[in-house]
Amino acid sequence: xxxxxxxxxxxxxxxxxxxxxxxxxxxxxxxxxxxxxxxxxxxxxxxxxxxxxxxxxxxxxxxxxxxxxxxxxxxxxxxxxxxxxxxxxxxxxxxxxxxxxxxxxxxxxxxxxxxxxxxxxxxxxxxxxxxxxxxxxxxxxxxxxxxxxxxxxxxxxxxxxxxxxxxxxxxxxxxxxxxxxxxxxxxxxxxxxxxxxxxxxxxxxxxxxxxxxxxxxxxxxxxxxxxxxxxxxxxxxxxxxxxxxxxxxxxxxxxxxxxxxxxxxxxxxxxxxxxxxxxxxxxxxxxxxxxxxxxxxxxxxxxxxxxxxxxxxxxxxxxxxxxxxxxxxxxxxxxxxxxxxxxxxxxxxxxxxxxxxxxxxxxxxxxx
Amino acid sequence: xxxxxxxxxxxxxxxxxxxxxxxxxxxxxxxxxxxxxxxxxxxxxxxxxxxxxxxxxxxxxxxxxxxxxxxxxxxxxxxxxxxxxxxxxxxxxxxxxxxxxxxxxxxxxxxxxxxxxxxxxxxxxxxxxxxxxxxxxxxxxxxxxxxxxxxxxxxxxxxxxxxxxxxxxxxxxxxxxxxxxxxxxxxxxxxxxxxxxxxxxxxxxxxxxxxxxxxxxxxxxxxxxxxxxxxxxxxxxxxxxxxxxxxxxxxxxxxxxxxxxxxxxxxxxxxxxxxxxxxxxxxxxxxxxxxxxxxxxxxxxxxxxxxxxxxxxxxxxxxxxxxxxxxxxxxxxxxxxxxxxxxxxxxxxxxxxxxxxxxxxxxxxxxx
Numbered sequence: 122x123x124x125x126x127x128x129x130x131x132x133x134x135x136x137x138x139x140x141x142x143x144x145x146x147x148x149x150x151x152x153x154x155x156x157x158x159x160x161x162x163x164x165x166x167x168x169x170x171x172x173x174x175x176x177x178x179x180x181x182x183x184x185x186x187x188x189x190x191x192x193x194x195x196x197x198x199x200x201x202x203x204x205x206x207x208x209x210x211x212x213x214x215x216x217x218x219x220x221x222x223x224x225x226x227x228x229x230x231x232x233x234x235x236x237x238x239x240x241x242x243x244x245x246x247x248x249x250x251x252x253x254x255x256x257x258x259x260x261x262x263x264x265x266x267x268x269x270x271x272x273x274x275x276x277x278x279x280x281x282x283x284x285x286x287x288x289x290x291x292x293x294x295x296x297x298x299x300x301x302x303x304x305x306x307x308x309x310x311x312x313x314x315x316x317x318x319x320x321x322x323x324x325x326x327x328x329x330x331x332x333x334x335x336x337x338x339x340x341x342x343x344x345x346x347x348x349x350x351x352x353x354x355x356x357x358x359x360x361x362x363x364x365x366x367x368x369x370x371x372x373x374x375x376x377x378x379x380x381x382x383x384x385x386x387x388x389x390x391x392x393x394x395x396x397x398x399x400x401x402x403x404x405x406x407x408x409x410x411x412x413x414x415x416x417x418x419x420x421x422x423x424x425x426x427x428x429x430x431x432x433x434x435x436x437x438x439x440x441x442x443x444x445x446x447x448x449x450x451x452x453x454x455x456x457x458x459x460x461x462x463x464x465x466x467x468x469x470x471x472x473x474x475x476x477x478x479x480x481x482x483x484x485x486x487x488x489x
Numbered sequence: 490x491x492x493x494x495x496x497x498x499x500x501x502x503x504x505x506x507x508x509x510x511x512x513x514x515x516x517x518x519x520x521x522x523x524x525x526x527x528x529x530x531x532x533x534x535x536x537x538x539x540x541x542x543x544x545x546x547x548x549x550x551x552x553x554x555x556x557x558x559x560x561x562x563x564x565x566x567x568x569x570x571x572x573x574x575x576x577x578x579x580x581x582x583x584x585x586x587x588x589x590x591x592x593x594x595x596x597x598x599x600x601x602x603x604x605x606x607x608x609x610x611x612x613x614x615x616x617x618x619x620x621x622x623x624x625x626x627x628x629x630x631x632x633x634x635x636x637x638x639x640x641x642x643x644x645x646x647x648x649x650x651x652x653x654x655x656x657x658x659x660x661x662x663x664x665x666x667x668x669x670x671x672x673x674x675x676x677x678x679x680x681x682x683x684x685x686x687x688x689x690x691x692x693x694x695x696x697x698x699x700x701x702x703x704x705x706x707x708x709x710x711x712x713x714x715x716x717x718x719x720x721x722x723x724x725x726x727x728x729x730x731x732x733x734x735x736x737x738x739x740x741x742x743x744x745x746x747x748x749x750x751x752x753x754x755x756x757x758x759x760x761x762x763x764x765x766x767x768x769x770x771x772x773x774x775x776x777x778x779x780x781x782x783x784x785x786x787x788x789x790x791x792x793x794x795x796x797x798x799x800x801x802x803x804x805x806x807x808x809x810x811x812x813x814x815x816x817x818x819x820x821x822x823x824x825x826x827x828x829x830x831x832x833x834x835x836x837x838x839x840x841x842x843x844x845x846x847x848x849x850x851x852x853x854x855x856x857x
Contacts, residue, residue, distance in 0.1 A: 374715025
């Protein structure tokens, strides 16, 4: 049995609202890494017009949905499978490929580890070090790969550190992985927010590798974690290997209906990119001005922060902020991090200023 | 690796519509076992008012949803977990409890078998015999249980045979199972349609057994297979054992929102019960009048039929009906059945008359 240190998630707005008596809509959620832009107009009408999709089982092949994703990503639909969020697809690959040993750079998303529950797989972690700014040390990582494992799971950019592995490094990892018979599960859930996303995506090299399983989701960029819609991109031969393990119809009819609709919202997509490119540098710069925090650079839509004010612990800061309706993500549950780390989503300017102001007020109340 | 003989499902309306150039809404689907009544009014407006549920991760505990189900079933919420249709919960129990040997009465739902993909479990089948009208022979079954297995999976009423195990027999099975350390997965997905559902449900005896895992779903009775919403009822200790294996947020926000709403649709529930109690006997009686068919009695919302006209095979009958926009479920993919069996959902009177008329026309074209 694995240790469930990592079985914690952000975004538990409903529970916090219940506990503190807030309306869920009034809570400032900095704990979940979601695009804060409002939903595109017209979705309600579109659903109301298509309620009858509920009356049928979803198309088991999800052909329309996969075709829409294929057109968006510029690849063919035979390389795509869809799932109940990226999470289902990661669990699926793990269950189907069943490695003897897996290597996961950490800190990273806790469900990678949790996906091995009940399996005999030896789950090992490759430490990302604070002194490297949590960048992956590619040389030692490649050396480690030569020592034997059958799977690695990479998050790019990585959650919670925000660090991106560039395409050259990724290609070196893929070459070593291929040579050593290693499956690579690559989670690009946050890549849509990265500055160099078009250069950075492994879609550029997927045709060269049949051991690469890229996972993406609508959750973060389209800001619909409630929809549960993700997809995986891989060589059709690899997909054929995992399909026998897939539970049928895991994407519900609304998600299947709305996927293609979201991909057509060009205005939303453009505005989202403009927002993150402008807001990320501002957010990081402003946070850095708060005394008592160490802020790590990020290529994602969230920022890892270390509390350096010795009068505070993250648990206390979190409780104080919850009391005024602000949620942050205690990052102490991530492997190799401790009670001094937390993670903040990047949101809209006005809210960011409010958060940073409150953080500053709290930290300046007690300081050395 | 298991044999995927059973990896076939009804309800693939989208594919048939694509193949024959029909509008999916014009197809008469007798292949999926779904309540044919129209959706209750007001659902579109209710969703449109609550679109923001998409913006948050679903409550990981699904507390409102579980409370609503608890009230409907007359039990406490701690005995309930929710899932992406009954299917997810069956796969979950199998993965978590991981028996060495499982015994499944068959023919039955193919995904029971498929849930063991990639596991070392020995999957054995207890044959339901045509000469018994596909009723479970309780005495031989109990004897078989004494011979050693760790799990049984029962469908009640059973798909595709329509046969119900009454509560006394069920209790005898439970006693033997308990004595022999056997988990019982009991699929009551179709029980809402049964004449004696209140007497027949294992909810009456669940407090006596911590080895019983009852699975139910909104799919069939509320006619929303696209929603993907099911639940399991079991002793909290058993639920605690399976929860570490559960993927998070598998029920999407719309499903979580609509579950409680459906359970409040008293008019729909009442009308549905009246429809099935009136239509089932009429449908079976009318089918029996068609020459060339052997019709099995059913306590569910579907009927198993054997083709006895020697000039026809089900494959030919199916193709002929598809050509006029009617789908039936070839039951040859069910274990122990062959190319002479098919399954028909029960629908509205007018459509049933049309189906039966077309069946009669086709069968009378060629006969001995």
